[in-house]
Amino acid sequence: MNETPQPMADFAVGDRVRLTTPPPYLKTADTMPMLRPPDLVQLGEEGTIVDRRPGGYWGVKFERGTFLIDSQYIEAMPTHLDNS
Template sequence: MSEPQFAVGDRVRVAAAPPYLKTAEPMPMLRPPDLIALGEEGVVVERKPGGYLGVRFERGAFLIDGQYLERVEAQSPSET
């Protein structure tokens, strides 16, 4: 099974809790994983080598391995 491909601007959801979070800053810091909730949605802001993605959530931007994320399908105007 291949890893899902994400593009900058994709909406994603946390599908599994990572063991820790790394901030997406010039000087990254490790943070506890409870800063984002399982199921929380964010937007991909950058792609990094090794399958890591910079994702902006309500509480900040974090580098997360793509294996912990799933793409959120866009809703059509009739579903809103």
């Protein structure tokens, strides 16, 4: 097998991200994580990276809570400023 591992998304604490694909469930970023239904975060909703977790997970603060999101479900928001 000659599979190349997928590159890990490069986010930093404080980065703004957007949910691009709905995960099958959400896991809270609490000390004792709980599984929550995926509809608490809407597709396209923006959040802020609050920390990095093992296994490709990121703590992301959304309007309805902070959840552990796999990097495959989020993308970085553009950081350019529009002076129009």
